[in-house]
Amino acid sequence: MAIHKKEEFTQKEQDLAAFAKAISHPARIAILNVLATKNECICGEIVEILPLAQSTVSQHLKELKNAGLIDGETDGPRSCYCINWKAFEKFFVEFNGLFNKLKIRNEKACC
Amino acid sequence: MAIHKKEEFTQKEQDLAAFAKAISHPARIAILNVLATKNECICGEIVEILPLAQSTVSQHLKELKNAGLIDGETDGPRSCYCINWKAFEKFFVEFNGLFNKLKIRNEKACC
DNA sequence: AATATTAATCGTATATTTGCGATATAAGAT
DNA sequence: ATCTTATATCGCAAATATACGATTAATATT
Numbered sequence A, B: 001m002a003i004h005k006k007e008e009f010t011q012k013e014q015d016l017a018a019f020a021k022a023i024s025h026p027a028r029i030a031i032l033n034v035l036a037t038k039n040e041c042i043c044g045e046i047v048e049i050l051p052l053a054q055s056t057v058s059q060h061l062k063e064l065k066n067a068g069l070i071d072g073e074t075d076g077p078r079s080c081y082c083i084n085w086k087a088f089e090k091f092f093v094e095f096n097g098l099f100n101k102l103k104i105r106n107e108k109a110c111c
Numbered sequence C: 001a002a003t004a005t006t007a008a009t010c011g012t013a014t015a016t017t018t019g020c021g022a023t024a025t026a027a028g029a030t
Numbered sequence D: 001a002t003c004t005t006a007t008a009t010c011g012c013a014a015a016t017a018t019a020c021g022a023t024t025a026a027t028a029t030t
Helices: A011-022 A026-038 A043-049 A054-066 A085-105 B011-022 B026-038 B043-049 B054-066 B085-105
Strands: A070-075 A078-083 B070-075 B078-083
Touching: A011 A085, A011 B011, A011 B026, A026 A043, A026 A054, A026 A070, A026 A078, A026 B011, A026 B085, A043 A054, A043 A078, A054 A070, A054 A078, A085 B026, B011 B085, B026 B043, B026 B054, B026 B070, B026 B078, B043 B054, B043 B078, B054 B070, B054 B078
Parallel strands: none
Antiparallel strands: A070 A078, B070 B078
16 A cells, blocks of 8 residues: 555544454454453463464464453563453443444444 | 364353454454444445555454444445444443453552 | 536555564573 | 573565555446
């Protein structure tokens, strides 16, 4: 694409899109799932569970972290990750703000 | 990527990821917003609102339709679109199913 | 029938994402 | 000090996504 036009949309639209993008890959959903059930987890455990190479998992973790959806801190030679609940709360609220008005008039058919 | 490994994840993970991917671009968020406020809308109106070419908007609409998030029917030479609420309901439920368990133990810090 | 309007599709350029092996880094163990 | 373990980063290849202009298709209008 010649020029990306993402900047021409509102900040809220961009934020929501960025959040959605962060969870737009099954591997990242799966990672969040693991973190959700185990509450916290080191990279190696996730690598064992997912059908992906270590470097790939590390990359997905980085993306989730950049998006603010997970926190991570190093623990000796290991890296321990967990879900950033506040970020999820924030995005759920934004989602509802955007789409709840829709629910009201719901059920209406198209055109 | 040599081989895409998306199929190796569960159907639920893939579905959620596909939904997220559909709304992972600000233009598509903006389109949903327009449809949400106007309840229904023809392609041309959306083109006027968004800072994108007609062909690009048409492509985004197609993606949203393929993902099942909107319905569209032709009305003469026009195409009228609206949000598929049932699809949104479905995905909100799935989202909560995946992430509500997290909320319970919430507040817990990382590692 | 000819023309105008509206939207979808095609072709193409460029950017981004996904994935992996190899390498680097950093801390712990011997 | 050396070796092991765990993770991050680099470099590359292939796949996808984004955007647009040009064209096509399909319906209205004249």
